Amino acid sequence: MEEASSAFSTLLDLPPAQASVPETTPPPGPEGHRKRLREKLLRAGPDALADYELLEMLLFLALPRVDTKPHAKRLMARFGSFARAVTASENELRGVEGIGDAAIAALRLARAAALRLLVQEAREQPVLNNWERLVAYLTAALAHEVVEQFRVLYLDSRNRLLADEAQARGTVNHTPVYPREVVKRALELGATALILVHNHPSGDPTPSRADIDMTAEVRQAAATLGILLHDHLIIGSGRHLSFRRENLL
Incomplete structure (x- = not known):
């Protein structure tokens, strides 16, 4: 039986241990962690995510091949909150290890999206109402x-x-x-x-x-x-x- 299992795994071009893993199980390592965070967001909503997790997910977009959890933790250590991180100046952000142009652009995008939504809501009715x-x-x-x-x-x-x-x-x-x-x-x-x-x-x-x-x-x-x-x-x-x-x- 072990020889048959090994042969089947070879046909799939996967190691024997991986052939028996269900497709729904997140892969190990950073990619599996990202999948779990995405599922948490979709299942429980953004309120279920800590500030550093929101930052981590934002940085997914900017740094697709990098484990962004350490970057998010460093941002939290420097600025103390999600809001202060996404509103920090470019010079302040560049002082955080691992935060360069791509990460800064992602943080700027998050702030711009929030402001665009809020100002659009403010425009929908008379301001005094x-x-x-x-x-x-x-x-x-x-x-x-x-x-x-x-x-x-x-x-x-x-x-x-x-x-x-x-x-x-x-x-x-x-x-x-x-x-x-x-x-x-x-x-x-x-x-x-x-x-x-x-x-x-x-x-x-x-x-x-x-x-x-x-x-x-x-x-x-x-x-x-x-x-x-x-x-x-x-x-x-x-x-x-x-x-x-x-x-x-």
């Missing part, structure tokens, strides 16, 4: 930025999002804003309302005196042309502040 989705998008876009970024959401007469544009990037605690440029762009787009947004890299969304003064200047400049300033949002780490809610508008 879709506030939670809007804040989710802005948090994903800005909460992990290491310098201040000032953005303007331009809205039409039905409060639908016409454009979301970055007006300026600054330092860790200051961004220059020019009210005239904000209003000029609103006129170019035919916008009738605005929402100002910027982040505080410190994580604390409490507005500074400069934030309050700048908001008043933009509001006044917009009002002279019949453009309404709905709100100014400051995005921090895991929380945000609304000028309107805090009676600062």
Whole structure:
């Protein structure tokens, strides 16, 4: 019987031990591990995966012949979470062993896909009726930025999002804003309302005196042309502040 089994295995061009392994059994080594992760994702959903497993699966796409688990573990050790890894700067990522152009592109793609989905959801309804989705998008876009970024959401007469544009990037605690440029762009787009947004890299969304003064200047400049300033949002780490809610508008 052993000779017959050996002959059958030879016909299949497989070693004798492999000939008896069912097709559903994942192969040993990295490829088997990848298959098990894919099955886990499809069976139990993404919530069943740890942050490092999500990173590992993303890196599958970039490094198809490499065991990406050590790379994912190094990313977690450096950045502490999936979110911080996919939003890290290129220079920071290049400082992690094994992370080069292909891996960085995969991480950038993950972030871009998430932002594209969130902004599309925010566009589907009037912004003021879709506030939670809007804040989710802005948090994903800005909460992990290491310098201040000032953005303007331009809205039409039905409060639908016409454009979301970055007006300026600054330092860790200051961004220059020019009210005239904000209003000029609103006129170019035919916008009738605005929402100002910027982040505080410190994580604390409490507005500074400069934030309050700048908001008043933009509001006044917009009002002279019949453009309404709905709100100014400051995005921090895991929380945000609304000028309107805090009676600062």
